[in-house]
Amino acid sequence: MTATESTRRAERTGALGKLGLCAGLLVLLLCAVLASLLFGARTIPFGALIEALTQFDAANPEHAVVHSRIARTVGALVVGAALGLSGAGMQGLTRNPLADAGILGLNAGSALAVVGLVALGGAVSLGSMMLAAFIGAAVVMLLVYLLASIGREGATPIKLALAGAALAVGLTAMTNAVMMVSRASLDEFRFWQVGSLAARGVDTYLAALPLVLLGTLIVLLTARVSNAVSMGDDTATALGFNLGRMRLFGSLGIVLLAGSATAVAGPIGFVGLMIPHAVRLLLGADYRWLMPGSLIAGPILLLAADVAGRVIAPPGEIQVGVMCAVLGAPLFIILMRRGLTGVKL
């Protein structure tokens, strides 16, 4: 059975069935959270986990391990949700199945802005880092769309992807240059630049939460426009949507989501690409289901990638950004080969 067929079958699933599938996703998410707390270089027995959560004892090494894993689990929830939904928003608003914060260069823009800020200003607060990440992502997003929409055929998926990738190459070269000139930023950012959940504490992730929630709200509000856009820009306009204004509004949400995720966890690519496609197979192409589904599925992927990265090579670990890229690139190629989503290449 091809992927398109299963998407079509998902279209026919009733609202109740889709609700059931969402509940299934939530159960899966819960399992992933438990796995993230239990597994790693050292496996914690389930009883000890419950104990650590209910009556925490700082002297107990198992409790300390659980405690340290809570931070990255919270991080995976926040960052995964942000990346998953930002991908769905981008793919919807631009009818571009290859849209992703990594491929379109948004992550590279955020990274350069953050690394540049630290090289210039030394130790900076999380707030200003996030602001820099937003500005970096927003500027690149604007630039990529402007550049790709030049020409007769407008901003086609492949033009967007190429413009994004070319800009990302340049931005990464500049980031490397900054890191080379400033050794302090190298020491801090070579870990951040991979995309890792291990570097920060719970408070950082929670501090990013309000902006992620705001971005989530904005992107969810664009679900109906995205449905209309999927029938073509002309149809969407005929249905009474002001596309220019809605795209600007949606972009604000997308930049908030992608920028926050990059600011706290570093650039993590391919999550925004993989999640909407996976959810589309399950729940169909209706963005009113696809977007909430991506919100749940994003953290599942990130938690799974993080746990896998911890378990593969103990006591060291492979950062979640590397895992996502290694999983995501093959999927990107499969999408391209099968024309899974009706994109003509």
Place this chain on the structure above:
Amino acid sequence: MIPARTAQTAAAPATRRRRRPVARCAAWLAAVLLLAAAAYIFAGRDALPAGQVLQVLGGQSVPGTGFILLEDRLPRLVVGILAGAGFGISGSLFQRWLGNPLASPDVIGIGYGAATATIVAMIYLGLTGWGLNLAALAGGLGVAALIYWLSASGSRTGPRLILAGLAIGAMLQAVIQFLLTQAQLNTAADAIRWLTGSLAPSTWEKAWVLLIALGLVGALLPLVIRQLKLLELGEDAAAALGLRVGSARMLLVLVAVAMGAIPVAVTGPLAFVAFLAGPITAALTRGAINIGLAALTGAVIVTVANFLAANLFADLSLPVGVITGAFGAPFLIWVLVRANSRGNGG
């Protein structure tokens, strides 16, 4: 159909109108190259006394000046010129074959392949000299073979190959970042320096390695360019004209990858040189990309960037890759605008 479009643009201008600009542009570029090289030797922040420089070049031994000139500046110039020419040829071969100015090897993942292999060889295997060149070549060829195979089914050229390359490139970039976190800070700093691209480690030995390796591959260039012209007519037409399309394509990819990967091992992936040489050449001649001219353009870019890197800031000599990266960015946007407004951006 992208190849067909390229064939049109290549065939459209009358040959006589195109030939003169190529020669004239070549003369201009050669003049700029000489000027930048002379400026780097004679002028600039740590200017050497001109009389002594001429004495050294005349074969006399002058302590101090002789050492700086013979062991530092001249090898840098030679390595820079060779590397720039290699990058220029590599980029323009891909750009012409794929009919897309954005499809240079550094964007479609082949540069990342060479870089990843070199970093592994550098950090984990401790290779130097020829070993690094071979590693870079193997990495570049490996990625080229992979994306070639992945984009198989129907027409291999064009967007599918480019997209596969983008994905592999993104993946390898993550792998490079991962390798950097695994290394000691000092090793990581060296690796980052190399990743940025620098002519500082140039020696005569490396220059010879480059010259011989590029020369061997370059001997195939006339054949490759002849076959490329046929391929640009479209693969069916090329086959009808008696070209064995499969092996011609294979040879083209092999030469293009080698031209880009061999210098990577010495200088690092100098940002944008492979990407920009072809489009700048095309803009200068107002025609299709001329491969020889692109080689010259690549050499000019690196030599000028090398002069700027040494003299732009009073107390800081930057690696040349920082200059090509920083000054390349506006050109990159220019290439994107130009490609998209002509309708061959993807």
